[in-house]
Amino acid sequence: MPTRLTPRVRRSVLTLVTGAATALLLSVTSATAAPLDAPAESRAGAGTLTTPVDVWMKDFDADTGLQPHGNPTIWMSPDIKVCNTAVDCPWPGHSPIVGARNYIHVSLRNPGPYGTGAMEQGQIHVYWSDPGAGTAWDTDWNEIGWMTVPVYSGTTKVVIPWDNVPGPGHFCLLARWVSPNDPMTFEGPETSVNTQYNNNIAWRNVDTVEVEAGGSATVMPYTMGNPLDRANRNSLVFTEVGAPLRAAGGRLVANLGPTLYQRWVEGGKVGKAVRDLGRYQIEITDPATARLDNLTLQAKEKLKFSLNFTAATVTKEPMAVRVTQFGPDSTGAQYTDRGGVHYNVKVGAPRR
The missing domain is CATH 2.60.40 (Immunoglobulin-like)
Known part of the structure; x- marks a missing residue:
């Protein structure tokens, strides 16, 4: 059985980060971000906080961030979608255009049920895999990109470019929030279990x-x-x-x-x-x-x-x-x- 951490205490407020803030996020790409093999604290760019923080993403529409949750829907996150441009597009998003630049749009929410709404700086990583089930972490996943992001109280919308999308253009998508002050409860070999037990992880398998x-x-x-x-x-x-x-x-x-x-x-x-x-x-x-x-x-x-x-x-x-x-x-x-x-x-x- 995976080791579980003690639950934290949280509340919920929602706002929207747009305009100049979104442009700033777009300017940070995997080419300029800190290296992945750096220590977690330096990669996230934040020190240890005394205030509990909880940045999270939804697994399903009615998700409240509890981990684990009992809802069987773990792979239809409304907080991840592909758009053909950097401009936000309606749910469920677009089918990616093979060989072109597309954009992964991710919504990061703060606070979840284990935090206070304090600002936390961490990294959002996005990945693709073949469409289907039973995916292993992390051998079945290919990283698209990542960026360091400050997440304030509310909803922060992050846009990550996806260049040279491989054919035939059908994928599963995974997003992981990595932060020294808001760690995973655990990560084992199964994407399905990791997603259910960590509100830092969201999985989206929706195709047209x-x-x-x-x-x-x-x-x-x-x-x-x-x-x-x-x-x-x-x-x-x-x-x-x-x-x-x-x-x-x-x-x-x-x-x-x-x-x-x-x-x-x-x-x-x-x-x-x-x-x-x-x-x-x-x-x-x-x-x-x-x-x-x-x-x-x-x-x-x-x-x-x-x-x-x-x-x-x-x-x-x-x-x-x-x-x-x-x-x-x-x-x-x-x-x-x-x-x-x-x-x-x-x-x-x-x-x-």
């Missing part, structure tokens, strides 16, 4: 699926992972948010590939609302209730597969499919959310 009505399938990547040092069995659970995919005459097929498909066969082909189409393809006949069970992952293993979305008719109704990996974790929980991806599905008119 643009489907052409009557056209070919839109293929989206997904990676299952096991960050632990022992093999274990996992499940993939499908749910829908908003209008069902069938409202657009939609169809969802998972191409598991030879390895993951063989694991499913070896596990007895256990599932619900799925149909084996052959050639490693599994149709998700009801994305609101479907699941694939008994999927064994070896220690530290990652397996990639694809999700193929098609639709027959244009619809403007909000539709989303969530694909969540469940399995054991290092805290002893035998069936817990190990992460997932929320796919916003948009069906457009046929291209001429």
Whole structure:
């Protein structure tokens, strides 16, 4: 079990840092920030405070900063998004443009439930990984950039440039607030556990699926992972948010590939609302209730597969499919959310 620190005492006030303050934050990039191998105190640029501080980010809309929280939604943070420009954009943000400069927008809140609202200076780090679940800290994450930030009482909005975004342009994003006066409770090998137990960490796995009505399938990547040092069995659970995919005459097929498909066969082909189409393809006949069970992952293993979305008719109704990996974790929980991806599905008119 991870070691936990004694809770601190906090209150909540919200303001907005914009204009000149945001421009100042934009001027600090990974190229000019202090080196990562410097001592934590010098990297954060702040000394020890006698007043409790708690800078935090939301894991979900109703999050209050308690750590750990019991909400299973740990990978849809409203405080992280990608915008194609440095100007703030509406939630859920933009799909990143491959090969171009994009911007990660992060909201830092002060105070959370364990602080007093005193100013704290620390670092905000942002990372990307392949879309999916079961990501290991820190081997599965690639750093985008970081900057030293003073966070006053309220909400400080930070913008970090992201250059040369790699293809195909689908990612999970992670933000970590690092501060000597507001430390992590712990960090273990699992991103899911770290996020739930540290309000300094926020995780965002939200992607947009643009489907052409009557056209070919839109293929989206997904990676299952096991960050632990022992093999274990996992499940993939499908749910829908908003209008069902069938409202657009939609169809969802998972191409598991030879390895993951063989694991499913070896596990007895256990599932619900799925149909084996052959050639490693599994149709998700009801994305609101479907699941694939008994999927064994070896220690530290990652397996990639694809999700193929098609639709027959244009619809403007909000539709989303969530694909969540469940399995054991290092805290002893035998069936817990190990992460997932929320796919916003948009069906457009046929291209001429």
